[in-house]
Amino acid sequence: MTGLTRLSAAEMATLLRDGEVSSVELTQAHLNRIEAVDGAVHAFLQTLPKVALAEAKAADAARAAGEDLPELAGVPIAVKDVLATKGLKTTCGSKILANWIPAYDATVVRKLREARLPVLGKTNMDEFAMGSSTEHSAYGPTHNPWDLERIPGGSGGGSAAAVAAFEAPLALGSDTGGSIRQPAAVTGTVGAKPTYGQVSRYGLVAMASSLDQVGPVARNVLDTALLHALIGGHDPKDMTSLNEPVPPVADAARQGLAGDVKGMRVGIVQELGGRGYQPGVEDRFHEALEVLRHLGAEIETVSCPSFRFALPAYYLIMPSEASSNLARFDAMRYGIRVEPDAGPVTVESVMGATREAGFGPEVKRRVILGTYALSAGYYDAYYGNALKVRTLIQRDFENAWEDVDVLVSPTSPTTAFKLGEKLDDPLAMYLADVATIPSNLAGIPGLSVPCGLAPDGLPVGFQILAPARADAFLYRVGGALEAVLEDQWGGPLLDRAPALPVATEGADQ
Numbered sequence: 001m002t003g004l005t006r007l008s009a010a011e012m013a014t015l016l017r018d019g020e021v022s023s024v025e026l027t028q029a030h031l032n033r034i035e036a037v038d039g040a041v042h043a044f045l046q047t048l049p050k051v052a053l054a055e056a057k058a059a060d061a062a063r064a065a066g067e068d069l070p071e072l073a074g075v076p077i078a079v080k081d082v083l084a085t086k087g088l089k090t091t092c093g094s095k096i097l098a099n100w101i102p103a104y105d106a107t108v109v110r111k112l113r114e115a116r117l118p119v120l121g122k123t124n125m126d127e128f129a130m131g132s133s134t135e136h137s138a139y140g141p142t143h144n145p146w147d148l149e150r151i152p153g154g155s156g157g158g159s160a161a162a163v164a165a166f167e168a169p170l171a172l173g174s175d176t177g178g179s180i181r182q183p184a185a186v187t188g189t190v191g192a193k194p195t196y197g198q199v200s201r202y203g204l205v206a207m208a209s210s211l212d213q214v215g216p217v218a219r220n221v222l223d224t225a226l227l228h229a230l231i232g233g234h235d236p237k238d239m240t241s242l243n244e245p246v247p248p249v250a251d252a253a254r255q256g257l258a259g260d261v262k263g264m265r266v267g268i269v270q271e272l273g274g275r276g277y278q279p280g281v282e283d284r285f286h287e288a289l290e291v292l293r294h295l296g297a298e299i300e301t302v303s304c305p306s307f308r309f310a311l312p313a314y315y316l317i318m319p320s321e322a323s324s325n326l327a328r329f330d331a332m333r334y335g336i337r338v339e340p341d342a343g344p345v346t347v348e349s350v351m352g353a354t355r356e357a358g359f360g361p362e363v364k365r366r367v368i369l370g371t372y373a374l375s376a377g378y379y380d381a382y383y384g385n386a387l388k389v390r391t392l393i394q395r396d397f398e399n400a401w402e403d404v405d406v407l408v409s410p411t412s413p414t415t416a417f418k419l420g421e422k423l424d425d426p427l428a429m430y431l432a433d434v435a436t437i438p439s440n441l442a443g444i445p446g447l448s449v450p451c452g453l454a455p456d457g458l459p460v461g462f463q464i465l466a467p468a469r470a471d472a473f474l475y476r477v478g479g480a481l482e483a484v485l486e487d488q489w490g491g492p493l494l495d496r497a498p499a500l501p502v503a504t505e506g507a508d509q
């Protein structure tokens with residue numbers, strides 16, 4: 001069967017259920033697609049053809065045996081290399097973990113295996129998920145399928161690019177400050193950061209534990225919801241895991257796709273727009289708002305005054321937590337071990353030489369920033385004050401929820417920038433997450449859905465935020481938007497990505 005890789009995950013699931021395609025065929029089609037285009041995209045750090053085909057075979061056998069399988073069983077998936085995969089190299093995009101083979105699966109990976117989704121490979125990322133462009137990967141950048149000279153966002157640029165390039169219908173990412181949503185926005189894919197605690201962090205290599213969250217990436221809202229539902233739920237191995245069922249996100253997506261958002265109160269965040277936001281991004285964002293208004297949503301503007309301090313607060317809290325989390329990479333327990341060129345070989349000198357050789361410049365910058373912010377004389381002035389700002393941001397959200405059901409903004413202030421453009425300017429790079437960071441600080445869920453192309457021909461993301469545990473709202477609003485916009489566009493936006501013509505897909509050869 002041709003064109004398999006162009007289908008949505010839900011369509012693949014239907015074909016599998018009806019016996020019209022096997023998981024082995026689907027998996028092989030994606031492996032072929034990866035073979036054909038990943039030389040140009042570099043979404044994967046590692047592909048797992050043998051493992052994936054064996055998993056696909058097992059999925060087909062389970063189906064043939066009449067096992068009761070979850071909806072997505074047999075649909076292949078890509079996994080960000082920040083998630084531990086038992087027996088399979090997990091590098092976090094870092095040299096320091098170049099040789100790390102975890103002895104266990106992350107809970108979300110275990111769930112994929114139990115649900116019988118073949119894992120195609122591990123995707124590229126900024127080292128330890130620090131970045132917005134995937135250029136901080138120790139293994140070379142990923143390229144945006146819309147324009148190979150441009151960044152695919154970060155840190156999860158590999159997962160977003162794999163999905164955008166039809167190398168995988170689904171992918172897992174992690175979002176500490178926007179690393180699922182910003183890459184989704186700039187690649188024309190859909191990505192969600194679930195409510196903090198709704199998806200297990202067990203086996204997710206920690207960046208900033210109070211902000212980190214695993215989430216789904218896909219090409220449409222329903223597929224994203226189906227994956228969200230599959231990976232969510234209580235996990236006794238994660239102390240911060242919520243002990244409650246995942247909200248009905250797939251039902252909400254279907255409700256939205258049917259156009260049902262009448263009466264929903266949608267608040268535009270006044271502070272997430274204007275200066276620094278490209279006019280082309282704002283235009284698409286406002287047109288999307290008109291779509292929601294036409295469907296009967298009530299639109300108003302809401303002010304969240306503390307949001308202007310979100311970025312500085314994040315860049316104190318995140319490095320503080322990261323500097324502490326990354327202390328475990330000490331040359332003794334995980335990864336590579338480097339001895340000093342000269343002088344005695346001591347615990348300290350080996351630790352120093354290993355960290356010097358193993359960590360890239362962005363990771364070092366954050367370890368230094370975080371160590372400074374936590375140091376005795378500066379703790380109150382930096383870390384302490386940042387925590388107070390975090391509380392103010394949470395209060396801004398609480399106040400907003402008294403008037404609206406969801407808040408919306410552009411996901412990213414700009415479309416995909418050129419590779420290299422912001423590499424020497426950390427502050428400019430940090431600003432890519434100005435609209436996504438507040439929700440991480442508050443632990444609330446967020447979704448990015450494509451809302452069209454800017455005049456530069458690149459995709460724009462529409463961000464939806466909801467109260468904690470109200471993840472279903474995201475999918476209802478996102479689904480409604482997607483249904484109308486795809487109608488206007490005459491099909492999915494990604495069908496128009498020019499950099500990788502359909503010709504490379506051929507017959508899924």
Ligand code: GLN
Nearest residue numbers: 129130131176177178179
């Ligand atoms: N780009 C942000 C940062 O560099 C977000 C990273 C993330 O969400 N993992 O910290």
